[in-house]
Amino acid sequence: DLTVVEDLTTFGSEDSLWLKMRREARWDSIKEPALASYLYSTILSHRTLERALAFHLGNKLSSSTLLSTQLFSLLNDTFMEDADIRRAIRDDIEAVKERDPACVSYTHCLLNFKGFLSCQAHRVAHRLWNQGRHSLALAIQSRVSEVFQVDIHPAARIGSGVLFDHATGVVVGETAVIGNNVSILHHVTLGGTGAVGGDRHPKIGDGVLIGAGATILGNITIGAGAKIGAGSIVLIDVPPHTTAVGNPARLIGGKQKPTKLK
Amino acid sequence: DLTVVEDLTTFGSEDSLWLKMRREARWDSIKEPALASYLYSTILSHRTLERALAFHLGNKLSSSTLLSTQLFSLLNDTFMEDADIRRAIRDDIEAVKERDPACVSYTHCLLNFKGFLSCQAHRVAHRLWNQGRHSLALAIQSRVSEVFQVDIHPAARIGSGVLFDHATGVVVGETAVIGNNVSILHHVTLGGTGAVGGDRHPKIGDGVLIGAGATILGNITIGAGAKIGAGSIVLIDVPPHTTAVGNPARLIGGKQKPTKLK
Amino acid sequence: DLTVVEDLTTFGSEDSLWLKMRREARWDSIKEPALASYLYSTILSHRTLERALAFHLGNKLSSSTLLSTQLFSLLNDTFMEDADIRRAIRDDIEAVKERDPACVSYTHCLLNFKGFLSCQAHRVAHRLWNQGRHSLALAIQSRVSEVFQVDIHPAARIGSGVLFDHATGVVVGETAVIGNNVSILHHVTLGGTGAVGGDRHPKIGDGVLIGAGATILGNITIGAGAKIGAGSIVLIDVPPHTTAVGNPARLIGGKQKPTKLK
Structure with a gap:
């Protein structure tokens, strides 16, 4: 060796x-x-x-x-x-x-x-x-x-330059994909919407920031550079460079109006 | 032996x-x-x-x-x-x-x-x-x-056929009751509404599904077959076969309009 | 010795x-x-x-x-x-x-x-x-x-007579301050609003009660005796003896209308 x-x-x-x-x-x-x-x-x-x-x-x-x-x-x-x-x-x-x-x-x-x-x-x-x-x-x-x-299914695909900050309680499902340079706070769930098999978990684009306690469910896409507010429940696609907040999450900011959220 | x-x-x-x-x-x-x-x-x-x-x-x-x-x-x-x-x-x-x-x-x-x-x-x-x-x-x-x-008070009563999925962060209080065939995702709280003693925690009916991060507080009843959306804050009774979502949770679906939510 | x-x-x-x-x-x-x-x-x-x-x-x-x-x-x-x-x-x-x-x-x-x-x-x-x-x-x-x-930055200042109930998933940032006789439930975050340094975390007054899963972000002040509802996302100052609930949190009760929330 x-x-x-x-x-x-x-x-x-x-x-x-x-x-x-x-x-x-x-x-x-x-x-x-x-x-x-x-x-x-x-x-x-x-x-x-x-x-x-x-x-x-x-x-x-x-x-x-x-x-x-x-x-x-x-x-x-x-x-x-x-x-x-x-x-x-x-x-x-x-x-x-x-x-x-x-x-x-x-x-x-x-x-x-x-x-x-x-x-x-x-x-x-x-x-x-x-x-x-x-x-x-x-x-x-x-x-x-x-x-x-931190409960990440071994089949989940994760890019590089990824920050899991604090990390307690993170759950990432089997068919989830996380891009490069993503930041994910604690208590974040990338989960499914029910007990069905197949491709059922979120796809997270490059450079996305996901705030503490955000729950993202289903085979949806979070576009590159998007920001997900702390505590948001996200059930819809989020376009690139857009901010989503709330329960259920709504889109509030595009490329021109960046918002803070960690 | x-x-x-x-x-x-x-x-x-x-x-x-x-x-x-x-x-x-x-x-x-x-x-x-x-x-x-x-x-x-x-x-x-x-x-x-x-x-x-x-x-x-x-x-x-x-x-x-x-x-x-x-x-x-x-x-x-x-x-x-x-x-x-x-x-x-x-x-x-x-x-x-x-x-x-x-x-x-x-x-x-x-x-x-x-x-x-x-x-x-x-x-x-x-x-x-x-x-x-x-x-x-x-x-x-x-x-x-x-x-x-997983923090379950030993006095809490739990039925059989129960699924605690992922399970990180689950909290179940002293006087909570969980029926049979219930599914509970991670970060779910069945808690009290203050520092008083006595019967103060939720009663969960048979076949209920509780989404990730849902917080159910007080001596309330979640009826059989009900579904509680991820991230919901539930402070009211939920009738059987009904869906509750949101913060605070509102009732959205009855027996005839089932909704997904894990 | x-x-x-x-x-x-x-x-x-x-x-x-x-x-x-x-x-x-x-x-x-x-x-x-x-x-x-x-x-x-x-x-x-x-x-x-x-x-x-x-x-x-x-x-x-x-x-x-x-x-x-x-x-x-x-x-x-x-x-x-x-x-x-x-x-x-x-x-x-x-x-x-x-x-x-x-x-x-x-x-x-x-x-x-x-x-x-x-x-x-x-x-x-x-x-x-x-x-x-x-x-x-x-x-x-x-x-x-x-x-x-329980992830508390060693620089955070914490008073005495503090109750961390259940405690799983609590996160307290570097510049957070917690007063005396505060009660904090599980999954509570006292966090920052972005990757900037400096004084960036909440200041919690004496006697505050913070419900399960509440997320309090930024260099904001939660006044003495305030109550923060379970699952709330708090991004604004909360005056003393006032209750804040919801996502995002709004103020609902002053000194005269106390509300329960654990």
Whole structure:
């Protein structure tokens, strides 16, 4: 395994984001000796960002019957095999750092943001699902729902540069699609409208912002750059660059009248 | 104990649902060797569905100060003593399998659905509560709220064939009553209207469907077959087979005009 | 350390609340032998309320990489050093016991109420934050969000006598301020209105009651004694002793027409 890692020159010593994160962790462990051994085991002892993430997630998702060592291998191997996931991990970290004013460092995001951790676990579950490994993918979904309170069906498709802020209570259904650079607050549901199968969940365009507690139901489209107000119940398509608010949601702003809503 | 189990002929080798679940688990452990030891310890090593459920729940609800072995015995003994709970467990599994299109197998429900697991833990807590064992019942409620984010007061009465879908954030108050064949989505509250004691929580009729994030408050009645829209705030009685939506909720459809809402 | 404890005469044998709690725990362990060793390790083996709370919280917030012994010392030391936190812990326990009809005893609150436990963990994180120990404060925030689903930024200021009822899904932003004797139900958000920094979160006056699922956004003021209805989306100032309900919230009752809303 070490040989493989050495060959992947985008990792380890060549990875500027990972070098930044290691610098942050070293600085934090000097400033806060109470965290030094925690930071060593979660960040500083790992050659790559992927390995650190696999270790941290494996620990968090493990249980008395699902071993952390087994989860670590599964997560790390998946990261090693899939360049798209590796890119998405980095895009997501940058998105959190850029868009969440409460995020103080890259390490802070990696260690502490359950939305970020849930999303990366989903990326692994999604790959397993597409390989036909449904029972393992569903086991990961279930642990993420218990541990981070983020319930994303492994078949759901999620772009990169996605921010799940706070994340508690997020539910994303089986046929939902989330574009790139989307921001989703806590308690958001992308759900269905009844107990029928088939394509039944929302499609979220690039750059959409969905406020806390918004519930978007059915196979509808939220256009690129749209904004969904906190607590809205959305049952209709929302055109691009338009704002929807209320219960039930109505459209209030187009491209020319942007509105705030987080 | 083994003798007791042998005597109960509805269990073990005579139990067709349990035989189906064991077949599913065997098939999954062949298809996914990474889960084989997990499936053996949670399903295949147990003679009965009740024993498997007690083992799985006991592990999940245990902590450094509440031992899994002690919880296992308490859960398993309660299941052995109460035929109504045993029937309700089976009705609930069938309800999840039938009404949730994302549920792929009975084993999937048993192992992964925190709404199902929370409901069965509640059934045990409710029996303890009725026996006057309040402190133990409240300790179980508390662990279920921490581990599965489902907060059901042990005094609440819940029928059988109940589906708690996704389940994160569900809150059910002390004097609430939930009928048979009810479906409840995540973030649903059956709460009170103030800090007064007494009978203060909703009564939910048979076959009711409550959408995600609906909040139903006070000692009101939701009639059989009614539907409560996602995100609704319900403060008034809802007649049978009627739909209520909005904040505050208004009645929109009777028996003749069914509406979708999950 | 023992010497320090002996010197603080408000603790241990002189502390009437703690004596009451120990009596409750002894009584419960006689009535429910299944909980005797749990009650001994969490309550009866500790000289002070603070030590018991530090032990219980340390266990709950610990992980494979954050040791319970380390958390215990950090929590207990902070309680010993800060008389305001010690007073607030007691005010909060009294508030839960007085205002929540489902709370049967002080011990019940200490052991089982994740809102109470989250609030005390926050008090420690807030002190660390003010001492410039940001990474440790953020690690505690993160564990509380995972374990109790209560996400309070360590910089947020919270008064005493505060009740977080049920607590699942509560989110409190960095610049939020919560007064004394406030009651906050589950799924409540005190959030921002966009990705800008600075003073951007609500200020909640003394004695305010915020119903389940209410979302209060922006640097607005909720006046003393105001009531916010369940599921309300509040984007405007609410005067003292006034009730706000709806999405978006409108003001409906002043001092003379109190309304119920939990």
